[in-house]
Amino acid sequence: MEIVVIVSALILIEYWVISVLVEVARGKTGVKAPAMQGAPEFERISRVQQNTLEQLIVLLPAMWLFAFYVHAMTAAGLGVLFIIARIIYCRAYLQEPSGRGPGFAIGQIAQATLLLGGLIGAILALLR
Numbered sequence: 001m002e003i004v005v006i007v008s009a010l011i012l013i014e015y016w017v018i019s020v021l022v023e024v025a026r027g028k029t030g031v032k033a034p035a036m037q038g039a040p041e042f043e044r045i046s047r048v049q050q051n052t053l054e055q056l057i058v059l060l061p062a063m064w065l066f067a068f069y070v071h072a073m074t075a076a077g078l079g080v081l082f083i084i085a086r087i088i089y090c091r092a093y094l095q096e097p098s099g100r101g102p103g104f105a106i107g108q109i110a111q112a113t114l115l116l117g118g119l120i121g122a123i124l125a126l127l128r
Helices: 002-029 040-069 072-095 101-127
Strands: none
Touching: 002 040, 002 072, 040 072, 040 101, 072 101
C-alpha cells in the first residue's frame, strides 16, 4: 500500500503546484483576491485549479478503495495516469481551453476505473 501513499502524495503535490501557479498568475495579471475574474491567463489557471480540486474529491477515495479491494499497484498506476492526464489538461487549457478534451478524458477514464473497480471489489468481498 506504500505505493498508493506515494502516488496520493504526488497527486496532492501536483494540486499544490497548480495552486502556486494561480497565485503567480494573480501577481502577473494584477487580479487581487478575492476576485476570480480578470485576465484570461489568470482565469484559465484558476479554472484548472478548480476543476482539479473537483476531480480529487472522487479520485483519492476511489484510488484507496481500488487499492484495498482490487490491487494496490494497479491503483497506483491509474493514479499516475491521472497525474499525467492533469498535466496534459493543464497545458492544453492554458494554451486554448477548447483543447482540454484529451487530458480530461484520460483523467475521467482513470477515475471511473478506480471508482467502479473499487465498488465492484467491495461488493465481491461482501458476497464472499
